[in-house]
Amino acid sequence: MKTPFPTPAVAASTSGEGYVFDNDNVHADEHHRCLAASLDPITTARLVATGVTDGWHCLEVGAGGGSIASWLAERVAPTGQVLATDVNPVHIPAAPGLRVQRHDVVRDPLPQEAFDLVLSRLVLRHLAERHAALAAMMRALRPGGWLQIDEFDIDYGPVLLAPSRAAGELYERFLAAKARLFADAGADGAWGRRAAAAMREAGLVDVDPVPYVVPWHAGSPGVHLLIHLTHQLRDQLVAAGMTDAELAEVRQVMRHPEFRASSCVIYSVQGRRPA
Incomplete structure (x- = not known):
C-alpha cells in the first residue's frame, strides 16, 4: 500500500542565477504555451510508457507552465498526487491532486525515496550543478521508481x-x-545527448534514451x-x-x-x- 503523500522539507528560494528565462517576464505565458504545444506530445507519450497510473506519487522539477504536472495529476487520480516545483511557480495552475511549491533543486532538499516518478524537462541544461541536481532527483525516487529527463541538443537543427x-x-x-x-549564461546546449550517460553514472538502471527530430x-x-x-x-x-x-x-x-x-x-x- 502506498504511504501518504509526503510533505517535502523544502525551503523557499528565488535563485536561478544564469537562467535565461524569467517567469515574471511579460513573455512567460506565451513561452510556456509554445513549449507545451511543441513538446508535450513527446513528453506524455514517454510518461505513458512508464505505466504511470492511479495511485502514483509524482514530482516534476521545474514545472514551468504546469501543463505536464496537470496531465500527471489527471493520470494518477483519484488516489495519487503530484508535486510541481519551480524557483518561481507563478504559472502553474491549481488542479485536484496537484501541489505546487517554490523550490530550487540546487539549494533546497527533496524528500528521499518518496516518488514513483520524477520528471524534469529543459532544466538541467541550464544548471552548472546539473549532476548534483540529477543525483538529488534520483534519491527522491522510491526503489524501482522512474526518472525521466527531457532535454535539447541544439547543436543540430539545420x-x-x-x-x-x-x-x-x-x-x-x-x-x-x-x-x-x-x-554565455552557463547552459550546456548539448546536454541532451549527455543525459543518458549521466543518469547511468548516477546509478540508474534500464536507461533508455530516445531521440526525436521534428x-x-x-x-x-x-x-x-x-x-x-x-x-x-x-x-x-x-x-x-x-x-x-x-x-x-x-x-x-x-x-x-x-x-x-x-x-x-x-x-x-x-x-x-x-x-
Whole structure:
C-alpha cells in the first residue's frame, strides 16, 4: 500500500542565477504555451510508457507552465498526487491532486525515496550543478521508481529550405546567436545527448534514451516558439550579434510558406532506481 503523500522539507528560494528565462517576464505565458504545444506530445507519450497510473506519487522539477504536472495529476487520480516545483511557480495552475511549491533543486532538499516518478524537462541544461541536481532527483525516487529527463541538443537543427540562400544563412546566424547567449549564461546546449550517460553514472538502471527530430515549417509549434524567442530574448540576441532589422527579417523567413527546417534533437531519457 502506498504511504501518504509526503510533505517535502523544502525551503523557499528565488535563485536561478544564469537562467535565461524569467517567469515574471511579460513573455512567460506565451513561452510556456509554445513549449507545451511543441513538446508535450513527446513528453506524455514517454510518461505513458512508464505505466504511470492511479495511485502514483509524482514530482516534476521545474514545472514551468504546469501543463505536464496537470496531465500527471489527471493520470494518477483519484488516489495519487503530484508535486510541481519551480524557483518561481507563478504559472502553474491549481488542479485536484496537484501541489505546487517554490523550490530550487540546487539549494533546497527533496524528500528521499518518496516518488514513483520524477520528471524534469529543459532544466538541467541550464544548471552548472546539473549532476548534483540529477543525483538529488534520483534519491527522491522510491526503489524501482522512474526518472525521466527531457532535454535539447541544439547543436543540430539545420534549415532545409528557405525562400533564398540569404534567408537560409540568416536563419543559421540566428540559431548561432541563440546558442551563444545560452552558452554565455552557463547552459550546456548539448546536454541532451549527455543525459543518458549521466543518469547511468548516477546509478540508474534500464536507461533508455530516445531521440526525436521534428520537421518544422511555418505554423509548426516549434517555429512559433523560435519566433516568440526573437521577442522574449531580444536584448540577449542583440548582445550576441543580431540587429533588430535581422530579427524582424528572420521572423519573416520563419513565416514564409517555403520555409522548412529540422528541429534540434529532443532527447527523452528514462531510467529506474534499482529495486
